Amino acid sequence: MSRRPARRSVLALGAGALTALSLPRTATARNGAADLQPYASYWFPDSLPGGSPGPGVRWRGLAAWRPEDDADLPFNRATVPLAARFTPPPVNGTARTGRARVSALVAFAPTSGNPSQGSGTADFYALTHWAYLDELVFWGGSSDEGLILAPNAPVVDAAHRNGVPVLGTVFLPPTAYSGQLRWTRELVRRAPGGGFPLADQLIRVARAYGFDGWFLNAETGGGDARLGADMRDFVAYLRTRGAGLRVTWYDAMAVSGDVSWQNELNDHNAAFFRAADSMFLNFGWDRAKLTASADRARRLGRSPYELWAGVDVEARGWDTRVDWDAVVPTAGPHTASYGFYRPEWTWKSLSPGDRSPAAFHARDDRFWSGEGLDPAAPPSGPWRPPAASVADRSTLTALPFATTFNTGHGTAWYERGRRLSDTAWNHLGLQDRLPGRRWVVRTHGTRPSVGFDFADAWRGGSSLLVTGRLAAPATVELYAARLPLSAATVVELTHRADAASAAVRVELAVELSVKPNAVTYLPAGTLPAGGSGWTTAVLRVGALLRGHAGRELRALGVRLTTPGGGTVRWRLGALAVRDGAPRPAAPPRALRVTSSRKGADGTAALRLAWEAGAGGAPVRHYELHQVLPSGGRRFLGGTCGHAYYVAALRRTAGEEATCVEVRAVAEPYVSSAPASVAFRWPTA
Numbered sequence: 001m002s003r004r005p006a007r008r009s010v011l012a013l014g015a016g017a018l019t020a021l022s023l024p025r026t027a028t029a030r031n032g033a034a035d036l037q038p039y040a041s042y043w044f045p046d047s048l049p050g051g052s053p054g055p056g057v058r059w060r061g062l063a064a065w066r067p068e069d070d071a072d073l074p075f076n077r078a079t080v081p082l083a084a085r086f087t088p089p090p091v092n093g094t095a096r097t098g099r100a101r102v103s104a105l106v107a108f109a110p111t112s113g114n115p116s117q118g119s120g121t122a123d124f125y126a127l128t129h130w131a132y133l134d135e136l137v138f139w140g141g142s143s144d145e146g147l148i149l150a151p152n153a154p155v156v157d158a159a160h161r162n163g164v165p166v167l168g169t170v171f172l173p174p175t176a177y178s179g180q181l182r183w184t185r186e187l188v189r190r191a192p193g194g195g196f197p198l199a200d201q202l203i204r205v206a207r208a209y210g211f212d213g214w215f216l217n218a219e220t221g222g223g224d225a226r227l228g229a230d231m232r233d234f235v236a237y238l239r240t241r242g243a244g245l246r247v248t249w250y251d252a253m254a255v256s257g258d259v260s261w262q263n264e265l266n267d268h269n270a271a272f273f274r275a276a277d278s279m280f281l282n283f284g285w286d287r288a289k290l291t292a293s294a295d296r297a298r299r300l301g302r303s304p305y306e307l308w309a310g311v312d313v314e315a316r317g318w319d320t321r322v323d324w325d326a327v328v329p330t331a332g333p334h335t336a337s338y339g340f341y342r343p344e345w346t347w348k349s350l351s352p353g354d355r356s357p358a359a360f361h362a363r364d365d366r367f368w369s370g371e372g373l374d375p376a377a378p379p380s381g382p383w384r385p386p387a388a389s390v391a392d393r394s395t396l397t398a399l400p401f402a403t404t405f406n407t408g409h410g411t412a413w414y415e416r417g418r419r420l421s422d423t424a425w426n427h428l429g430l431q432d433r434l435p436g437r438r439w440v441v442r443t444h445g446t447r448p449s450v451g452f453d454f455a456d457a458w459r460g461g462s463s464l465l466v467t468g469r470l471a472a473p474a475t476v477e478l479y480a481a482r483l484p485l486s487a488a489t490v491v492e493l494t495h496r497a498d499a500a501s502a503a504v505r506v507e508l509a510v511e512l513s514v515k516p517n518a519v520t521y522l523p524a525g526t527l528p529a530g531g532s533g534w535t536t537a538v539l540r541v542g543a544l545l546r547g548h549a550g551r552e553l554r555a556l557g558v559r560l561t562t563p564g565g566g567t568v569r570w571r572l573g574a575l576a577v578r579d580g581a582p583r584p585a586a587p588p589r590a591l592r593v594t595s596s597r598k599g600a601d602g603t604a605a606l607r608l609a610w611e612a613g614a615g616g617a618p619v620r621h622y623e624l625h626q627v628l629p630s631g632g633r634r635f636l637g638g639t640c641g642h643a644y645y646v647a648a649l650r651r652t653a654g655e656e657a658t659c660v661e662v663r664a665v666a667e668p669y670v671s672s673a674p675a676s677v678a679f680r681w682p683t684a
Contacts, residue, residue: 036597036605038075038116038645040109041209042146045186045198049144049178057112057145062201063186067208074609074643075116078156078210080429083395085163088480088554090391091376091437097391099334100327101134103248103280103308105215105341108138108155111145116152117639118409118427120647122454122461123355125347126409126426129368130162131392131436134337135246135278137215141171143178148202156211157429157640158408163395165212165246168205172220174259179220188230196237203242213246214238216276223257231257236275248308249276264289265296265307273297278306280339285309287326290335308339317345318367318383328389343367357409357462361452365438373450375437392436396481399489402576402668403432410454410461413635417458417534417573420625421635429640430460430621435478445472448560448568458494458534458573459669466560469567475509475519475559478575483553485512486579489542492668493558494574496534497527502566508539511555520544521559529566534573541577553577576668584672585664586613588622588642591675598682603648610642610662610675617666627659627676628652636660651681 043062053059067073087097108114108125118124127136136159138151149169156166170187173179191197202214218231231253239247254260254268262269263284273279281293294304309327313320328334342348346363370378370385378388408431413421439450448468457463466476483489497504507521524537545551556575562568588610595607612619621640625633629652636646649658658681661674 036595036607036645037647038072039112040114040116040152041070041072041076041150042111042141043148044146045148045183047182047186054144060146062148062198062205065201065205067204070208072116073208074641075645076150076153076209077641078151078153078160079640080157080160082160082165082212083163084397085393085395086397086482087391087393091440092378092388094330094378094388095391096334096389099305100390101305101337102132102386102390103135103137103278103337103339104133104343105137105139105339106344107140107342108344111140111142111149114152117429117637117645118154118425120423120425122357122409122411122424122426124409124426125344126357126360126407126428126431127158127364128361128407128431128434129364129386129438130159130164131394132368132386132390133164135167135248136164137167137169137248138211139169139215139342141169141173143173143180147171147173147183150205150209151211153210153639153641154408154428156209158431161395161431161433163393167213167215167246167248168211169215170202170217172218174219175221181220181222184218184220184223184227184231188227188234190230196234199234199238199241202238203245206242206245213242213248213277215248215250215280217250218253219259221259223253223259225255225257228253228255228257232271232275235272239276246278247276248278248280249273250280251282265293270296270300273302274300278308280308281310281336283310283312283341285326287323290326294335304335305337307336309336310339310341312341313345314342315345317349318385321382322384324384324389328384334389357407357411357454358452361407365451369438373439374441376440387437392480394436394480394482395433396479396483399483400576400578400582400668401433401481401483402574402578403434404457404459404574404669405434405452405462405464405572406430406432406457406460407434407452407462410457413461414457415459415635420633425461425637427638430638432460436480437477440477441474442477443470443472443474445470445474448474450476453571456571464572466568466570466572469565470560470562473559473561475557477509477555477557479556481553481556483577485542485545485551485553487542487545488579489540489553490578491539491541491556492536492574492576492578493524493539493572494534494536495524495527495570495572497529497531498569498571499531500567501527501529501531501569502562503527503529503564504568504570505561505563506537506570507559509555509557509559510541510544510553512544513552513554514545516554519555524558526563527570529564536574574669578668582668582670583617583666584670585619585666586616587672588662588664588675589613591662591677593677593679594643596679599648601648603650604679604681606646606649606660606679608644608646608660608662608677612642613664613672616664616672617670619664620667621665623663623665623671625661625663626650627661629655633661649679656681
């Protein structure tokens with residue numbers, strides 16, 4: 001089905017509707033009813049459109065949904081709990097703590113045909129700048145696919161690992177986009193004894209799927225005051241009954257029941273703001289409207305930072321013209337928070353000739369940190385990146401902590417420096433906690449280039465690469481932390497120099513609470529020119545306490561020096577902080593193939609399920625491997641849940657049965673003994 005034109009080019013909708021949130025209607029082909037591929041879930045409120053769904057589209061009503069009937073639920077259920085965060089001192093003089101925050105509405109894929117657990121491509125919006133986000137909305141919906149979207153598990157698991165809540169979307173489209181007022185009325189239909197049955201269903205979905213609430217976008221015109229009152233009460237009911245879930249309201253429907261974008265908080269939408277946790281203001285705000293909105297929020301006993309001033313970056317990204325001083329003045333308090341609409345522009349607008357993961361991350365770093373890629377010195381140009389105004393946050397508060405700088409996608413998969421798969425992949429649930437400040441480098445010489453690289457890795461799909469001619473020592477700041485220290489605390493640093501690199505002396509840079517604002521450097525070795533493979537340095541950071549108890553590790557970084565000069569190409573493959581020997585997780589139990597289908601190309605698609613083992617360290621995620629007849633292993637994928645879909649298991653050397661192993665992985669990347677199951681190939 002053809003795509004609609006971009007939202008701002010639909011002139012027939014009129015000036016008001018030009019600023020409405022909308023998506024093109026799209027459909028992705030599926031392989032028929034026998035396809036085992038699980039997809040992210042979407043529904044209509046109750047009644048379905050007329051006619052028949054397009055290829056690959058499944059029409060379902062939320063009113064009839066039951067978790068016990070949802071065959072894809074095990075693949076869509078997020079399992080990572082929402083991590084607590086703290087705010088370190090800002091790295092620059094313009095970011096403010098406790099002021100403006102950021103919400104982002106992101107469409108990771110079309111509404112239909114969005115795989116539940118990643119897919120076989122590295123060309124994907126692998127969002128990593130969680131440190132600046134306060135809320136992520138899993139955006140989408142269309143009148144010929146479905147209007148209510150539940151986020152898929154990889155997005156939620158990655159966000160939760162970084163302390164960011166994720167909201168599903170309820171999108172009631174404008175009539176110009178085939179929206180039907182009956183869907184709005186069905187959504188807010190009251191039960192005979194009181195309450196709202198579909199609000200209860202939204203709560204059940206969020207609890208069952210493991211995400212954090214709902215973004216409500218009611219843009220279907222033609223309603224009346226009764227409908228407006230029903231919607232207001234629906235929002236209040238959803239927020240109250242769904243205690244602990246977030247509800248964000250988009251500035252579209254007014255209390256009159258019709259759609260009238262206000263671009264501010266006023267008498268026409270304040271009732272919805274009072275009922276919800278926050279409100280996303282439409283994009284036509286100006287300085288006077290935001291100031292008045294902030295004042296009204298305070299009079300209602302609410303924070304002005306619960307108002308998201310919409311910033312539409314879908315078409316122009318960092319070339320979007322924004323009156324930043326209306327939202328986040330450089331002098332004085334911030335006025336409101338702001339909400340990005342479609343920041344995946346950094347991925348969508350990649351050149352067809354270079355859609356590599358490294359190219360994407362370079363662009364995404366520029367969007368969030370600024371053109372200079374230095375949050376410590378934000379730019380003063382027309383684009384004001386979040387790093388210039390919003391204080392970043394961190395979840396590094398407990399041991400063990402480990403990272404392999406895995407961004408959640410790649411062109412291959414590595415374990416202990418060995419390539420175990422040449423297949424491209426994406427799965428955000430496997431993403432590490434990554435440096436929040438991209439990239440702060442302290443040096444008196446030329447600043448080196450720092451970024452994620454996908455040509456080699458210690459584990460996962462990527463490593464951190466520092467390149468450049470170092471005329472003076474360069475310290476790359478990596479993590480702000482509140483990690484508890486004891487005499488037994490060690491830091492493991494796995495690194496290497498590439499074949500084209502000069503010799504490089506490496507030191508771990510740490511800041512301790514016993515010496516605030518003072519950096520201590522611990523030698524991690526000197527790597528020879530030309531490289532010598534991966535090496536791991538174990539550094540006893542706890543020895544620095546010298547009798548001080550109850551202290552913390554506040555910051556982690558590395559300092560690089562070239563003893564003989566020359567150009568450095570140095571990779572950091574892993575960083576871990578732990579007390580004592582790492583503990584493995586318990587092996588999974590009851591591994592089984594729940595269904596299978598042989599493909600026309602001789603491969604097989606499998607659905608597998610297992611149960612968590614008892615005891616052992618907490619499980620970070622599970623990894624699946626195919627055991628080869630030679631005794632080697634091929635990486636098949638990973639997940640944070642207890643079910644996985646293998647899209648194409650390849651038979652090797654005519655074997656009668658293929659062994660699949662599942663291991664539980666705990667931080668700092670310690671794998672359990674495997675559970676195994678044999679898949680016997682059909683004879684016919």
